[in-house]
Amino acid sequence: MDAQNLDWIKVGHVDDLPEGRVKTVTARTTSICLSHFDGQWAAMENHCPHQRGPLGEGSIEKGADGKCWIRCPWHGWDFDPLTGKPPGGHEDSGQELYPLKVESGEIFVGLDPEPEHERTVTDVMAETMVNWGVKRIFGMVGHSNLGLADAIRRQVNKGKLGYIGIRHEGAAAFAASAYGKLTGKPAACLTIAGPGATNLLTGLWDAKVDRAPVLALTGQVQTQVFGPGAFQDIDLKSAFESVSRFSQPVLSTSKHAELMSLALKTALVERDVANLIFPDDVQTLPSAKEAGHPQGRLSRIEVTPSSEDLEEALKLINGAKRPAIVLGYGAKDVRDKVIALAEKMDAPVLTTFKGKGLIPDTHPLSAGVLGRSGTPIASWFMNEADLIVSLGSSFSNHTGIAPYKPIIQVDFERMQLGKFHPVTLPVWGEIGTFCDAVLGQVKRPADAPDQKAEVAERWAIWREEKERRLSEERTGGIHSAAVFKALTELCPEDAIIPVDVGNNTYSFGRYFEPRGQRILMSGYLGSIGFSLPAALGAWCATQDFEEYRGRKVISISGDGGFGQYAMEFTTAVKYGMNITHILLNNSELGKISKEQRSGEWPVWETSLTNPSFAAFARLCGGHGHRVTEAGELHSAIAEAIAHDGPSLVEIVTDADLV
Incomplete structure (x- = not known):
């Protein structure tokens, strides 16, 4: 030399x-x-x-x-x-x-002077991700994805991708799932072969069953050792077959830009999981191919209902004296159109649990959540209704839409129409298009009751009941009604709120009164541990999309849920995420204890041994405050929300006061 x-x-x-x-x-x-x-x-x-x-x-x-x-x-x-x-x-x-x-x-x-970088297969595929609008990747760099990781690094250094290094791959999948639920756009999650890839599966199932687009990028052992049982060699295509709508290995002979384009198109159009498997030796193969792009590959999504269905729907709507609308998560992108239709119909709006917050509880027609996690207001209007207009609801048994009522169901997926039982009028069409088509022709019967007044009356009854519950005293901790009363008063109206599962979530559904906040949850999978990783994904959306810019992320869980992915609090600290976590600590899996009692089982193995979570948050480098008295709630939550960075409020609650 x-x-x-x-x-x-x-x-x-x-x-x-x-x-x-x-x-x-x-x-x-x-x-x-x-x-x-x-x-x-x-x-x-x-x-x-x-x-x-x-x-x-x-x-x-x-x-x-x-x-x-x-x-x-x-x-x-x-x-x-x-x-x-x-x-x-x-x-x-x-x-x-x-x-x-x-x-x-x-x-x-x-x-020797560093040679000019030779473009690789994974460079082509990373550029294709950028062209299709992927903005964020959550993952863990490891020995079987280093070539792919380097291609991602190059795009990150150019400012075209954002990357978050998580502590557990399951958190990456949940973060990507929440990101997809919030934005409708796919984020990617990156893992190594073997256990890194399999750790994604729970979060990917969450995305799949809640119809969120996600791209899973999994490393793999070298192609020459497929099959014989090499270190971390498992059949990833079979492992991902059930959870993904699209799953393919990336081979030396593949059309690499086309493969990534098909994966992303599948994730977007099908609102599902797409998986690409990258053998170690293929990742760094040279390639001079052009990157793929979405131009000419995606159509508009409006589906207009048939004129016959619209005519029959109007006949039912205009003949009903007490119509009610059930607003589901599937209508999240057209909620303003649904609310406009409700106002024209003078119809109370009952939301599914997943749809909580799509109409503010301050709206004069909002009746709150229907079902197990809901309010007596929604139940009352379900009982009194003479017509149900279901928009974007899946009719889960958790929601409890009365099947014996006259029902108009609108959905752009034909398989969802009358899926669990027949409905009076199944309408195939995009919900916003349906609302636009009927809005101008809705006419209320002259003798129809004033349902706005009834909504106000029912809210007054329920709020009096909530105040009475606040007076309940026990030695076990703070009533969850007090927690969500304080959060209702303090939570910014545009906040994004990922919630977990368990008693904390039932109480949230019952007591928190949204005023415009966007709520994310593990709906059909109902996975414990969802909320904190989901908060990572939601925060990233506030960085990646102008419409979410500056919005506060406030996640909620019990102690059981937080314990699943507690170390991701350090991820929030590392990247300076402005997240507040509200943790209801009752030192047990309270919902399971409740189920054991109701099923006449002995309460068994639901107790938890916990550290001080507030101290844990401080040790991680964030803000932590422990609350043991209801009088401390307001100041503690306000301080945490105002903190610019990761914060945690640990609230000692009574498992029986939900």
């Missing part, structure tokens, strides 16, 4: 490495074994030619021949500490040596 043309890169100081020792150093991206032996220094290729063991993690040992050798820590291959030559008998002639110099105690290694 011509020393004049080398890049001299500092790798350490002479005081860093005692005589007779070796260590691994990195110059740019080159891994080097630095050795200090017999008063001399040497820098050699760090990877043993046997199985690429790191020589810098080995030691200098005296062999049976009396000479000293660097011994590979993996399988004991030996190399001269100054020349890199083996003692003989090895297949390799020795380790490459790099020029080294010491100046003023600083150690420098000479490398």
Whole structure:
């Protein structure tokens, strides 16, 4: 090597490495074994030619021949500490040596100028992700996705992608799921082969059953060791077959841009999970191909109902004296049109639990949540209604839409219409289009009651009942009604609220009165642990999309749910996420205890041993406050919401006061 043309890169100081020792150093991206032996220094290729063991993690040992050798820590291959030559008998002639110099105690290694990056298969695919509008990746970099990770890094460095390194791959999937639920756009989650990939499955199932677009990018072992049982080699295509609508390995002969385009189109159009499997050796193959893009591949989504269905729907609506609208999560993007129709019909709006918050409880026609997690207001109007107009609801048994009522059901997916039982009028069409089509022709019967007045009356009754519950006193902790009364008063109207499962969530559905907040939950899967990873995803959406910019993220869980992914609080700290977590701590799996009692089972193995979660939050570098008295709630929650960064309010609650 011509020393004049080398890049001299500092790798350490002479005081860093005692005589007779070796260590691994990195110059740019080159891994080097630095050795200090017999008063001399040497820098050699760090990877043993046997199985690429790191020589810098080995030691200098005296062999049976009396000479000293660097011994590979993996399988004991030996190399001269100054020349890199083996003692003989090895297949390799020795380790490459790099020029080294010491100046003023600083150690420098000479490398050839860095060559221009050669574009790879994964560069093409990362560029295709960007072209299709992917803005965020959650994941964990590891040994079987390094080529793909480097392609992602290049896009991150260009400002075209955002990356969040999580602590557990399950959190990456939940974060991506929440991101998709909120924005309708797919985020990606990145893992290694084997356990990294399988850790995604719960969060991916959450996305699948709640119809959220997600892209799963999983590393894989090298193609030449597929099948025989290599380290971390599992059949990922079979593992992901049920959870993904699209799952394909990325092979050397694949059409790489097309493969990524199809994965993203599937995620967007089907609102489902798409999975790509990247063998280690394929990730860095050179490619001169162009990246893919979505132009000409996506159609408009409006589906107009038939004129006959619209005519029959109007006949039913205009003939009903007490119509009610059930507003489901599927109508989240057209809620303003639904509310306009409700106002024209003078119809109370009952939401599903997943649809909570789509109409503010301050609206004069809002009747709150219908079903197990709901209010007596919604139940009253369900009982009194003479027509149900269901918009974007899946008719889950949790919601409890009365099947014996006259029902108009509108959905753009034909399989959802009358899925669990016949309805009076199934209407195939996009919900916003339906609302626009009938709005101008709605006419209320002259003798129809004033349902707005009835809504106000029912809210007054329910709020009096909530105040009475606040007076209930027990020694076990604070009533959850008090928690959500304080949060109702303090939560910003545009906040995004991911909630978990359990008693805390039932109480949230019952007592919290949304005024425009957007609520995210693990709906059909009902997975414990959802809320904190979902908060990571929601916060990223506030960075990636102008419509969510500046909105506060406030997640809610019990102690059981928080314990599932507690270390992701450090992820929030690392990236400076402005998230407040409200943690209801009753030291048990309270909902399960309740179910055991109601089923006449003994309460068994539902108690939990917890640390101080507030202290944990502070140890992680965030804000933490523990509340044991109801009088402290308002100030503690207000302080946490005002904190610019991750904050946690741990509230000691009574498991029986829900």
